[in-house]
Amino acid sequence: MGNRxxxxxSASDRPGFVLPSPEIMTKxxxxxxxxxxxxxxxxxxxELANRKLTTNQIRxxxxxxxxxxxxxxxxxxxxEEPLDDSDRRxxxxxxxxxxxxxxxxxxxxxxxxVLSSAIDLIKNRKHFVNFVDFFEAILAYHKAEGGRDQ
Numbered sequence: 632m633g634n635r636x637x638x639x640x641s642a643s644d645r646p647g648f649v650l651p652s653p654e655i656m657t658k659x660x661x662x663x664x665x666x667x668x669x670x671x672x673x674x675x676x677x678e679l680a681n682r683k684l685t686t687n688q689i690r691x692x693x694x695x696x697x698x699x700x701x702x703x704x705x706x707x708x709x710x711e712e713p714l715d716d717s718d719r720r721x722x723x724x725x726x727x728x729x730x731x732x733x734x735x736x737x738x739x740x741x742x743x744x745v746l747s748s749a750i751d752l753i754k755n756r757k758h759f760v761n762f763v764d765f766f767e768a769i770l771a772y773h774k775a776e777g778g779r780d781q
Contacts (some may be wrong), residue, residue: 648678648741650675650741650744650745651671651675651745653748655667655671656745656748656749656752657752659671659749659761659765660749660752660753660758660761660762660765661752661754661758661761662761663761668761668764668765668768669768671765672765672768672769672771672772673768673772675741675745675769675772676768676769676770676771676772676773676774676775676776676778677772677773677776678741679738679741679742679769679773679778680772680773680776680777680778680779681776682738682741683738683779684736684738684739684742684773684778685778685779686770686773686774686778686779688732688736688738688739688742689742689769689770689773689778690770691732692725692728692729692742692746692766693766693767693770695721695725695728696722696725696762696763696766697763698721699718699721699722699759700759700763702717702718702721703718703756703759708756709756710755710756710757710760711755711756711757712755712756713754713755713756714753714755714756714759718759722750722753722759723750725746725750726746726747726750729742729743729746729747730743730747742769745769746766749762749765749766750762
């Protein structure tokens with residue numbers, strides 16, 4: 632879409648497609664730029680559908696994120712507080728799982744790059760909420776674009 636700034640160094644192997652820049656990812660995860668979150672999720676979800684990434688491949692990771700979210704929401708703490716060590720550990724351990732799947736299936740590589748960079752930006756519970764919102768939006772746009780199940 633439009634004239635958004637992207638980081639050319641993170642470009643995936645598909646001609647004409649580049650991943651969101653670190654600046655954009657910071658605004659999505661650490662900021663409250665909902666419009667940017669939705670626009671980027673739309674572009675990215677469509678790209679994943681075009682790459683023939685299956686909904687099941689995305690949901691495998693999404694399910695793990697939702698389990699972490701349940702744990703995070705059980706705690707009655709302020710959004711500015713950091714994630715507890717157990718939840719932080721589970722979140723960080725998604726990165727090697729994503730890397731492994733990206734190596735096995737090249738269509739997963741852009742998802743691995745975007746989610747790994749987003750995970751690195753999560754410093755508190757609010758950032759985690761933004762991450763979950765972004766991931767949900769990616770999945771929704773992927774499915775809306777005709778992302779296949781198998």
